[in-house]
Amino acid sequence: MATQVADKPAQTSPTAAPDAVVVRFAGDSGDGMQLTGGQFTLSTALAGNDLATFPDFPAEIRAPQGTLFGVSAFQINFGSREINTAGDAPDVLVAMNPAALKVNLSALKPGGLIIADTGEFTQRNLDKAKYASNPIEDGSLAKWNVLAFDISALTVEAVKDFGLGNKDALRCKNMWTLGLALWMFDRDRQPLIDWLNAKFARKPELAGANIAALNAGHAYGETAELSGPLKKLHIDPVPAAPGLYRTITGAEAVSLGLVAGAQLAGLHMFFGGYPITPASSILHYLVKMKEFGVTTFQAEDEIAAICSAIGASYAGQLGVTSSSGPGIALKGEAMGLAVMTELPLVIVNSQRGGPSTGLPTKTEQSDLYQAVYGRNGDAPIPVISARSPSDVFEVAIEACRIAVEYMTPVILLTDGYIANAAEPWKVPDPETFAPFKAQFLTEKNDGDRLLPYARDTKGARPWIKPGTPGLMHRIGGIEKNQGTGNIDYSPENHQAMTDARKAKIDGIVVPDQDVSLGDAKGRLAVVGWGSTYGPIRRAVDNARAKGLSVSHIHVRNIWPLPRNLGDLLKGFDKVLVPEMNTGQFKTVLRDQLLVDAESLTKTSGQPFQIAELDAAIAKFFDGVPGNEGGAVEPNSQQLPNPVAGYDDGSLKAGGDAQ
């Protein structure tokens, strides 16, 4: 590591370190915690650790200062081994005010370290956080290590030479805190100093003040270590495949993947969007990628966003639109038109808590029914999901491929967690991507006749750009004749067209389902999709370490499902489907595969904790040595119920389940 700052005095040596540490930075939404977290993430990545982050911020832009609902937090889990989640419970909690302490304290591990800014623990702030007495002084924090000191005063002192007002001086607090964190984890300050100099190139006094605060926080660590609970920890780099790396969030990855996908199709990309949390960042990234063949259009509403994208696809570009649940609901009718006119289109849903406005900044996976079933008429649309920030890149390319090769809209499901979370990403070499060049019809395809709805072997119709001489034709949302595309309401034609649209989507070739972790047969398959990948993987890993017969299967293609999935699941006695909704994918699996899947559901707006999954898995192994679980509790709502018309199991005995 190239270090220009001498930060290792001879008398200190890093304490023997665990293989992973979870740190949560929490403060007021105006305290710059997301920025602090982001910079700490970059520093962690540069140190070669694997990592996962979880930004958790309020829906309010500037909630009243000091209030409980205005607390913004950023959690990072990093280590010298593979990291799959942002971590269940923090080892270190940085609390910039009483509200931040109160909201986040319950998550902190017993024996964990609290770093608190006493400068903010005023009576007024304690009142706002609804503390009857000062927790730092009343002994209520006894089961944790507390390092409380006046960060506010120390920051003001550190930046006093830069002539800032008190308010501006205090805004350097987050850099002071970051400096302390960098010292704690034996990190190089130089990349951050470079970043500050670049960020404040036009305001050198702000650059200087922030750097001074950073250095002061760092120096404080040296001093505090001598007497307090603070210890320096060095987390070794994780062994990684050689190559070029960067950190990436889901929103960045989906943007890059879409651009790559359009290029592989040989198409200009058109993105129609409308501001909505947590999907807006995709628009923000793409608008800066104009030179890579991207047109972005901020439409007047969600409906116009998708309609403009369909218009662009009709005119020969790759139309893309993006939103979150409420916006996707508005796009429903237009999706039906894209199905009817069989034009390529990618629809990205960064899911958030619902229904209605729900939890705009919190994560959920509850739009799966909407994606698979949520349109009028028989309007099948392929659905594909991403499991992590870096995974979205590949998934976005795959969505483009399906859209172009099958002339169909495709829904890509990601979520608020994936959109905002960051992880290291090995930058791929574009030369290794397989192109899927779009083909446009240039002459009549049936002798001297044009048949806009003639189908190729995949069931796809030709793509015909307006402007092509001699191929004038009309398309629209009214049922069309199988070949000519002219209006045709006849019974046999509607039957044939409905069948053809369904057959095309059912026939989409998706990769066979693999087993993410474990064996292809066994006692329990834990089947996940989307951003639950990390916690499921860790929990299954834990269970397997105990010798339990558990496998992790993570499904990317939700619709159509991988063809081998049914057979694969038959190799397990039990199937558990953890998801952040009330059991939507479980229903799809039961519907499509007649598999007796059970649910583990969570709709708190927070990702699964590993411990929650550990416990759920353990229940399937009651009595197994080394397992402390109990029996699985029956859930009457999920049991087969012949009265309600569900499969009561009798079908399986006689029939051939598919």
Add this chain to the structure above:
Amino acid sequence: MNDMTPIQTTLKDWETDQEVRWCPGCGDYAILKAVQRTLPQLGADPANTVFVSGIGCSSRFPYYIESYGFHTIHGRAPAFATGIKLANPALDVWLVTGDGDGLSIGGNHLMHVLRRNVNMQIMLFNNEIYGLTKGQYSPTSRVGTTTPSTPLGSVDRPANPCAFALGVGARFVARGFDVSKNLPDVLKAAHAHKGAAFVEIFQNCVVYNKDVFDAFAQPKGAEDRQLWLEDGKPMLFAKETKGLALDLENLELKVVDVVDGDWQAAGVLVHNVKNRSIAHMLVELPFGRFPMALGVLYDDPRPTYEEGVADEIARATAGKNTSLARLLAKGQTWTVEAEGGHPA
């Protein structure tokens, strides 16, 4: 309009093999013929022409024009057309909508396509009724219109399409009606305007709202009730015996008598299509006291939206390395070396 090389076509070249399915006597037939007559005069190329529509009787229009056609969903045609123009600005786009499609369910999109000034011709067929759904009152129906959904007569005030268009920033506003011989000229003027050109076409729904425009549209006495506006010409009607002048005291238009053809002495205004203030008065003229103002009411082009977008893309792209590899490796990166796994 688009800069284009004129193509030789005839009216027949613009007819499709599809059976036209409007009610016998519907004003849409006359508009269809007027458009099919206009397109050859414009030198339009069927392969480069796109008709985009929403939902409603008028929106069946694209099926009957031998060009590219996209019959979309209710009210959203302006959004589709915007996507089409951004993807391929060279296409000559005609948008067909109605009073329900364009001003009720699609009012928002109509506002924004006009405000953005996307280069296309927008024809709003105004029959003051929902025809395809069997005769409910529409946002342009007059107060008291009796329909299946308003058996006691409608109570809400109608929207004025041209006033709406001008109010949201349209740079071209014109009016015509289905059987008018002047309609092709109005359409040609719309096509000649670079930007969003809005044309309200009064259209007779013979089944659900028969002859509601007869007061000005019927041939008998038309000269007294129609004021055809021409740029640079005095605003005269009633065989040049009447004209419009400015009532300075009330800042509104007034009808004045013209004696012996001396319209200057009567203070009759000369129509200036670039005068936005007068245009606001013309679109609001209450019919009855005044004739119906027809023709090109306002025409003052501004740069189009798609030119602005293309310009931004060109500026963002100029001199840039557009390789995907560079894009993927943007931002702070680090390299893991083969041997140790430590970053360099």
